[in-house]
Amino acid sequence: MHRVIISGIGVEIPEASITNEELVASFNSWVDMENIRREVSGEPLVQKSDSAFIVHASGVQTRHVIEREGILDPTRMAPRFPARPDEALSLEAEFGIASAGKALDHAGLKPGDIDLVICSASHHQRPYPAIAIEMQQALGTKGAGFDMGLGCSSAAAALHIAVNLVRAGAHKRVLVTTPEIITGHLNFRDRQTHFIFGDASVSMIVEGLAQGEKRPGRFEVLDTRAWTQMSNSIRTNLGYYTRATQDDPYMIDLEGNLIKQIGNKVFKEVTVAGHKFIVEFLAEHGLTPQAIRRFWLHQANARMNAMILKLSFGHDVDHDRAPMVLERLGNTAAAGAIIALSENHADMKAGDYGLLCAFGAGYSIGGALLRML
Numbered sequence: 001m002h003r004v005i006i007s008g009i010g011v012e013i014p015e016a017s018i019t020n021e022e023l024v025a026s027f028n029s030w031v032d033m034e035n036i037r038r039e040v041s042g043e044p045l046v047q048k049s050d051s052a053f054i055v056h057a058s059g060v061q062t063r064h065v066i067e068r069e070g071i072l073d074p075t076r077m078a079p080r081f082p083a084r085p086d087e088a089l090s091l092e093a094e095f096g097i098a099s100a101g102k103a104l105d106h107a108g109l110k111p112g113d114i115d116l117v118i119c120s121a122s123h124h125q126r127p128y129p130a131i132a133i134e135m136q137q138a139l140g141t142k143g144a145g146f147d148m149g150l151g152c153s154s155a156a157a158a159l160h161i162a163v164n165l166v167r168a169g170a171h172k173r174v175l176v177t178t179p180e181i182i183t184g185h186l187n188f189r190d191r192q193t194h195f196i197f198g199d200a201s202v203s204m205i206v207e208g209l210a211q212g213e214k215r216p217g218r219f220e221v222l223d224t225r226a227w228t229q230m231s232n233s234i235r236t237n238l239g240y241y242t243r244a245t246q247d248d249p250y251m252i253d254l255e256g257n258l259i260k261q262i263g264n265k266v267f268k269e270v271t272v273a274g275h276k277f278i279v280e281f282l283a284e285h286g287l288t289p290q291a292i293r294r295f296w297l298h299q300a301n302a303r304m305n306a307m308i309l310k311l312s313f314g315h316d317v318d319h320d321r322a323p324m325v326l327e328r329l330g331n332t333a334a335a336g337a338i339i340a341l342s343e344n345h346a347d348m349k350a351g352d353y354g355l356l357c358a359f360g361a362g363y364s365i366g367g368a369l370l371r372m373l
C-alpha cells in the first residue's frame with residue numbers, strides 16, 4: 001500500500017463576472033416581458049427576483065461565468081457558447097485543461113507523467129467520447145481517461161477513486177479534473193435557482209509518496225470516503241430519453257428539464273447528513289473536529305456551512321477555520337471546496353490536519369482527510 005499525496009492543485013476562474021444587481025435587473029426585465037405575455041394567455045404571473053434576498057439567503061454577491069452577455073440578455077437568458085467543429089477542442093475539455101496545466105506546474109510534472117485522467121463534474125458536455133479522453137489527447141498524458149459525476153461531490157468522489165487506485169498501485173499519477181460549466185445547464189428564468197451557480201474549473205494531481213520522500217507543503221491523503229442517499233430535491237431530467245418523453249420529440253421542453261431544487265429541504269437534510277458524516281469520518285481516525293486545523297467545505301450556502309460546523313463543534317466556528325469563497329464566486333458545484341482548499345492552506349504547518357468535505361445532489365457527500373507534510 002502506497003502513501004498518497006495531492007502534489008498539485010490548479011484553479012481556473014473565468015474572467016467575466018455578474019453581480020447580483022446585474023442578474024436581478026435582467027431577470028426582472030424578462031419578468032416584465034413574460035408577464036405581459038401571460039396576462040394575454042391567462043397563465044400565472046412570474047414573481048420578481050431580489051438581490052437583498054439573494055445575499056441574505058445564500059451569501060452570494062457575484063459569480064464568474066464563461067459568457068455573460070447571453071445570460072444577461074432578457075430575450076435569451078442563457079450563455080452563448082458558439083458550436084465548434086468536432087475536430088476542435090470542446091469547451092469543457094478546454095476549461096479542464098486550463099486548470100490541469102496549473103496543477104501540473106504546481107506538482108512540477110509534465111503531462112507524460114500522468115497515466116490516468118478522471119474528468120468528474122456535475123454536468124458533462126456530452127457522454128462520448130469522454131471529455132477525459134479528449135483532454136488526454138490534447139495534453140499528451142499516457143494510459144487512460146474516463147468521465148464520471150456525482151453532483152457537487154464529483155471532485156471529492158473522483159479523489160476517492162484516484163487515491164485508492166494509486167494506493168493499490170493500479171496507477172502512478174492521476175489527474176483529477178473538474179471543469180464545472182454550470183451556467184450551461186442553469187435555468188436563468190427560475191428565480192429559485194438563477195442566482196446560485198457560477199463557473200470554475202479545478203484540477204488535482206494525485207500520486208504516491210516514495211519511501212523516505214519528503215514533499216513539504218503538500219498534503220498527504222490519509223483517507224477518503226463517499227456517502228450517498230437517494231433524493232429528488234436536486235434533480236435534472238435532461239438526458240437521452242427527454243426527447244422520447246415529448247409529444248413532439250423534435251420540440252423539447254428544455255426549460256422544464258433543467259436543474260431544479262427544493263432549496264430549503266436540501267438545506268435541512270444535507271446539514272444534518274453533512275455534520276454526521278464529518279463527525280463519524282473523523283471519529284474513525286480517532287479525531288474530533290477540534291483537531292482539524294482547517295475545513296474546506298462545499299460552497300453552496302454560507303449559513304448552511306456555519307450550521308454544519310456548529311453542529312460538529314458544539315459552537316460557532318470562524319472564517320479562518322472554514323473559509324468561504326462563495327461570496328465572490330457563487331456555488332461552483334464540485335469545484336468550490338477545492339478552490340477553498342487551494343486559496344486557504346499556505347499558512348498551515350507540517351502535521352496540521354485538514355478536512356475536505358463536499359455535498360450536494362444525490363444526495364452525495366465526499367470527504368478527504370488530509371495532513372500537511
Ligand code: COA
Nearest residue numbers: 049050053057058152191192263264266267300301360361
Ligand atoms: N428573490 C426573491 N425571493 C425569492 C427568490 C428570489 N430570487 N427565490 C426564492 N424566493 C422566495 C421564495 O419564493 C419564498 O417565498 P415564500 O415564502 O413566499 O414561498 C422565500 O423566498 C423563501 O424561499 P426559500 O426557498 O425557503 O429560501 P431559502 O432561505 O431556503 O434560500 C436557497 C434558498 C436555495 C439559497 C437555500 O435554500 C439553499 O442554499 N439551500 C441549499 C442548497 C444546496 O446546498 N444545494 C446543493 C446543491 S450544490
